[in-house]
Amino acid sequence: MAQTTTTTETTVAHLALQPTKYRTSHVPNHDFVPPKDFKFTANMVEVPLNPLGSTEIPRATFGNYGKENYKYHEYLPYHTLTSEAPLTPYDHVDVAARADPDKKALFSVMGERKDMTPNIGTEVRGVQLSLLTDQQKDELALYVAERGLVVFRDQDFVETGPQWLRDYGSYFGRLHVHQWAVHPKDCPELTVVFRDNDTGNFFDNALKGSLNTVKWHSDMSFERNPPGTTFLSSLDGPECGGDTLYMNCMTAYDRLSPTMQRICENLQAVHSVARQARTASKTNINRREPIDTVHPVVRKHPVTGRKALWVNAEFTTEIVGLRKEESDALLTMLFDHMHKGLDFQTRVRWENGTVVVYDNRMVQHSVTMDYPIGDGTRRHLVRVTPQGEVPSI
Numbered sequence: 001m002a003q004t005t006t007t008t009e010t011t012v013a014h015l016a017l018q019p020t021k022y023r024t025s026h027v028p029n030h031d032f033v034p035p036k037d038f039k040f041t042a043n044m045v046e047v048p049l050n051p052l053g054s055t056e057i058p059r060a061t062f063g064n065y066g067k068e069n070y071k072y073h074e075y076l077p078y079h080t081l082t083s084e085a086p087l088t089p090y091d092h093v094d095v096a097a098r099a100d101p102d103k104k105a106l107f108s109v110m111g112e113r114k115d116m117t118p119n120i121g122t123e124v125r126g127v128q129l130s131l132l133t134d135q136q137k138d139e140l141a142l143y144v145a146e147r148g149l150v151v152f153r154d155q156d157f158v159e160t161g162p163q164w165l166r167d168y169g170s171y172f173g174r175l176h177v178h179q180w181a182v183h184p185k186d187c188p189e190l191t192v193v194f195r196d197n198d199t200g201n202f203f204d205n206a207l208k209g210s211l212n213t214v215k216w217h218s219d220m221s222f223e224r225n226p227p228g229t230t231f232l233s234s235l236d237g238p239e240c241g242g243d244t245l246y247m248n249c250m251t252a253y254d255r256l257s258p259t260m261q262r263i264c265e266n267l268q269a270v271h272s273v274a275r276q277a278r279t280a281s282k283t284n285i286n287r288r289e290p291i292d293t294v295h296p297v298v299r300k301h302p303v304t305g306r307k308a309l310w311v312n313a314e315f316t317t318e319i320v321g322l323r324k325e326e327s328d329a330l331l332t333m334l335f336d337h338m339h340k341g342l343d344f345q346t347r348v349r350w351e352n353g354t355v356v357v358y359d360n361r362m363v364q365h366s367v368t369m370d371y372p373i374g375d376g377t378r379r380h381l382v383r384v385t386p387q388g389e390v391p392s393i
């Protein structure tokens with residue numbers, strides 16, 4: 001076996017020396033009937049599979065992050081080395097369906113509330129998410145679906161520890177366990193974003209050779225049940241930089257001509273994680289087989305009924321039933337439209353204690369990796385990611 005060093009010195013590079021190979025599989029949408037001549041084209045790559053048994057290891061080395069040195073020691077990143085079966089289908093019932101449309105219970109405890117732009121995002125101060133009642137949480141889910149994202153400042157959200165955060169998130173749906181992302185020890189239902197002097201992170205490999213660091217995407221759109229109401233919390237970050245960009249895909253859909261809306265509403269597309277899994281295998285461990293899934297190009301929110309464009313440049317690889325040139329041209333047009341739409345985008349500047357709640361079904365996002373590593377800078381966030389319904393229109 002390739003693992004030869006102590007846990008604190010173990011790196012994934014060591015583990016990846018003797019990978020098992022396997023091919024990706026695909027997961028058809030339950031109501032997707034492929035045309036006769038349709039073949040998945042993204043499932044022909046091979047990626048290394050975790051070669052070890054069931055255990056956890058720390059992400060690379062972080063000797064300076066002892067309990068006494070670092071307040072958020074409990075959220076340091078770990079890999080799980082267990083190989084797992086594909087996620088099972090999940091019948092999601094959105095908590096927003098129970099919400100008062102006027103959201104009176106939630107608004108009654110909110111302090112200052114300010115829209116970030118007319119089309120997307122609201123920033124809130126003066127309320128603690130941790131203290132919301134179930135009724136207020138239902139209204140929060142609805143509010144987030146309407147605004148795309150809501151930014152909460154000065155939160156104590158992460159102070160009680162990973163297990164509490166996991167339980168809080170599970171109120172909104174079955175929690176997604178990522179196939180290669182790192183997580184707090186003993187808590188694979190949370191995802192940790194961690195980049196510092198020693199480790200860099202997955203994105204450093206993913207971005208090699210790119211002119212910029214912007215990668216618009218919806219989280220895990222390749223899953224059969226992609227995430228819905230999602231919570232991303234800042235633990236620590238650079239003085240300046242590392243902002244997250246968000247885009248309203250409801251507005252992106254609304255802007256299309258009625259003719260193009262009708263065309264898109266009648267199309268489906270393949271979402272694949274094969275390429276990212278191959279890149280991730282250089283630094284992380286793939287615990288599940290990468291999959292391809294077919295989703296509608298436009299999806300409808302289960303509660304608000306708003307339609308959103310549901311294709312993204314990171315995971316959507318082809319439109320089903322079109323010739324390659326046709327598919328490429330249509331996706332290029334849609335991505336170009338969405339990426340240029342600064343008037344339906346916004347930017348979150350993180351502060352310690354900031355929690356962004358976003359509806360992953362209705363928005364896309366991208367990190368901006370504009371801050372240097374190597375000068376003591378550390379960016380550390382934690383995400384709890386409830387799954388949503390199977391996309392439909």
Ligand SMILES: [Fe+2]
Pocket residue numbers: 217218219365
């Ligand atoms: Fe993301």
